[in-house]
Amino acid sequence: MKRKPASKLSIARSVIQLGVFAFVFLGTNVAVLAKRGVNLPFPSFEVHGVCPFGGVETLYALVTGAGFVHKTQASAVILLLVVLTSTLLFGAVFCGWFCPFGTFQEFIGKLGKRLFPKLYNRVPRRADHVLRYVRYAVLVFIVVMTARVGKLVFETFDPYAALMNVLTGEVPTLALIALGIVAVASLFIERPFCRYFCPFGAVLGLVGMVSLFRPRRNVSTCIGCKRCDRSCPMGIEVSGKDAVRDPGCISCYRCMSGQACPKPDTIVLGTRGALPGQTSTMPGSVQAMHAHAAETEVSHEN
Amino acid sequence: MRIKPAVAIATTIALAVVVIFTTQALGIWNAGAKDRTPGVGADGAYRVADLKGSFTFAEIEQYYSVPVASLAEAFGVDEIQAASFQSKNVPSNFAGAAHAVNNDTVKVFVAFYLGSDTDLGDGSTYLPATAAAVILRDGSPTDEQRTYLASHTFDPTQPAANGAGASGGANTGSASTANSGSGGGATDGASGAGTGSGTGTGSGTGSKTGESATSIELTGGNTFMEVSANYGIPSDDLSKAFGLTAEQYAFYQLKDLKTLYADSPQSIGAGSVKLFVALYAGYDYDLSVAETYLPQSAVDVLKAHGGLSSEQAAYLDAHTV
Numbered sequence: 097m098k099r100k101p102a103s104k105l106s107i108a109r110s111v112i113q114l115g116v117f118a119f120v121f122l123g124t125n126v127a128v129l130a131k132r133g134v135n136l137p138f139p140s141f142e143v144h145g146v147c148p149f150g151g152v153e154t155l156y157a158l159v160t161g162a163g164f165v166h167k168t169q170a171s172a173v174i175l176l177l178v179v180l181t182s183t184l185l186f187g188a189v190f191c192g193w194f195c196p197f198g199t200f201q202e203f204i205g206k207l208g209k210r211l212f213p214k215l216y217n218r219v220p221r222r223a224d225h226v227l228r229y230v231r232y233a234v235l236v237f238i239v240v241m242t243a244r245v246g247k248l249v250f251e252t253f254d255p256y257a258a259l260m261n262v263l264t265g266e267v268p269t270l271a272l273i274a275l276g277i278v279a280v281a282s283l284f285i286e287r288p289f290c291r292y293f294c295p296f297g298a299v300l301g302l303v304g305m306v307s308l309f310r311p312r313r314n315v316s317t318c319i320g321c322k323r324c325d326r327s328c329p330m331g332i333e334v335s336g337k338d339a340v341r342d343p344g345c346i347s348c349y350r351c352m353s354g355q356a357c358p359k360p361d362t363i364v365l366g367t368r369g370a371l372p373g374q375t376s377t378m379p380g381s382v383q384a385m386h387a388h389a390a391e392t393e394v395s396h397e398n
Numbered sequence: 399m400r401i402k403p404a405v406a407i408a409t410t411i412a413l414a415v416v417v418i419f420t421t422q423a424l425g426i427w428n429a430g431a432k433d434r435t436p437g438v439g440a441d442g443a444y445r446v447a448d449l450k451g452s453f454t455f456a457e458i459e460q461y462y463s464v465p466v467a468s469l470a471e472a473f474g475v476d477e478i479q480a481a482s483f484q485s486k487n488v489p490s491n492f493a494g495a496a497h498a499v500n501n502d503t504v505k506v507f508v509a510f511y512l513g514s515d516t517d518l519g520d521g522s523t524y525l526p527a528t529a530a531a532v533i534l535r536d537g538s539p540t541d542e543q544r545t546y547l548a549s550h551t552f553d554p555t556q557p558a559a560n561g562a563g564a565s566g567g568a569n570t571g572s573a574s575t576a577n578s579g580s581g582g583g584a585t586d587g588a589s590g591a592g593t594g595s596g597t598g599t600g601s602g603t604g605s606k607t608g609e610s611a612t613s614i615e616l617t618g619g620n621t622f623m624e625v626s627a628n629y630g631i632p633s634d635d636l637s638k639a640f641g642l643t644a645e646q647y648a649f650y651q652l653k654d655l656k657t658l659y660a661d662s663p664q665s666i667g668a669g670s671v672k673l674f675v676a677l678y679a680g681y682d683y684d685l686s687v688a689e690t691y692l693p694q695s696a697v698d699v700l701k702a703h704g705g706l707s708s709e710q711a712a713y714l715d716a717h718t719v
Contacts, residue, residue, distance in 0.1 A: 266619030
């Protein structure tokens with residue numbers, strides 16, 4: 097079976113991801129490049145100034161009147177509000193479409209998928225389930241310690257800041273090690289940092305659980321082919337849900353009809369009541385028959 | 399209600415763009431821009447006083463129109479590396495010379511080259527003969543500046559009086575960029591027994607290890623835990639020296655000292671930690687290379703630890719904040 101050509105949405109997503117990555121990397125390093133004689137007409141900023149998680153980290157200090165934690169800026173809080181608003185509306189689209197570190201992992205993952213197809217995404221289900229709680233512990237640790245110490249404690253081992261500041265030569269060793277581990281792990285697991293360790297992903301995942309629009313599955317047309325499951329970068333079992341209310345969902349929309357789902361109007365982005373009936377009444381054997389029919393249909397299309 | 403995913407993304411982008419531009423227009427947006435551009439004076443030119451030590455010669459040319467080649471010749475920097483050479487690294491080319499050469503010297507050089515006003519302070523800034531020659535040959539100094547040059551120029555190839563060992567251990571990595579004709583810093587760094595240079599500074603004595611402090615590789619990105627682990631400084635002493643709580647010790651990087659000591663009249667940063675490590679662990683440390691300050695608590699720890707020479711102790715007494 098030929099490989100399905102990338103959809104317009106998929107291409108747009110890659111363009112946005114790479115564009116945001118390039119923008120943040122250049123903006124963070126334009127001053128460093130100038131030191132090396134490369135002067136670029138580009139706005140210069142701190143990586144923490146354009147990271148909405150900085151808004152989370154500095155929130156306690158702001159509320160208690162201590163001002164911004166060092167290196168965080170008003171821009172981080174503004175971006176946090178924008179991201180939270182979009183998450184309340186559409187889920188964690190920041191993670192799936194804009195986060196430069198998610199992009200970094202995802203593109204390494206594309207390489208890993210080709211190099212190690214048999215080893216890719218083979219995390220035992222139980223281990224995967226337990227590890228998904230780690231990012232909440234990371235979040236609590238960082239928020240509490242930042243409040244107590246009054247500085248960005250995460251910076252010491254933040255692989256994202258290490259990636260963006262790698263040209264400065266002033267990256268903490270622990271952060272560089274963390275970056276190396278994430279890069280290697282990304283060859284074998286899709287978005288390992290997002291899945292298991294990202295504290296901001298933990299925040300957005302929880303907020304996204306009450307989002308207005310979310311991927312919803314039409315059980316009456318679903319054929320149970322499980323392509324949605326296989327397409328999910330966060331390993332969510334979409335085929336078993338009426339609506340994706342998983343805190344791991346990054347709203348990449350790869351599972352949707354027109355993307356991974358071969359049946360039109362079967363997985364759609366909508367509010368409650370966007371689909372008729374949310375409870376599956378289709379017996380498994382019937383779903384399997386539909387799945388086989390759809391596979392054949394798609395093969396012929398290609 | 400259903401929407402297409404593209405609508406969700408377009409809405410998110412539109413929301414972000416509107417909010418960012420609105421807050422920028424309202425003056426709320428601040429992303430910590432690393433704006434290194436010097437301020438502009440009344441004459442419309444960039445202020446020489448704003449020339450930062452982190453400026454490369456290429457940036458100095460960009461802002462002040464002093465050619466990189468002239469800067470390289472004046473301060474004995476290899477032309478190939480001159481564009482990326484930072485002003486703050488100039489001292490490494492003049493270690494052991496009769497007078498200190500640093501970023502202030504570069505400022506005076508640039509001001510004289512342009513013939514623009516500059517604050518000469520107490521007149522303690524001396525220019526190497528190579529720099530003076532470039533100014534007189536290619537620059538536009540005022541008559542007053544020419545007069546100043548006549549009495550404030552020194553031969554960088556001549557070592558400091560009574561300072562045979564003044565450059566001990568000062569041959570830093572960047573000294574390799576010095577032209578042989580102008581860099582007094584090309585002396586052997588093995589010894590460390592100088593008694594003081596013409597400017598009243600000198601190198602450390604009484605080294606326990608004989609190893610140069612240039613082998614201490616510390617940057618602002620290092621954490622205190624790394625310093626402790628790499629140089630065998632007990633965490634208690636390091637924390638006490640720089641006034642760190644246990645949590646700060648665990649998470650602070652050396653560059654965070656600038657925030658911690660933001661109110662200090664003198665800069666406390668990675669250089670201070672390097673000095674502390676060198677004196678604590680007994681490395682040779684050339685005290686004439688730069689004016690480095692330590693907090694009182696660090697000086698107390700060093701004195702309690704012992705092993706300081708009288709010269710080092712005197713230096714610390716004069717460099718405590």
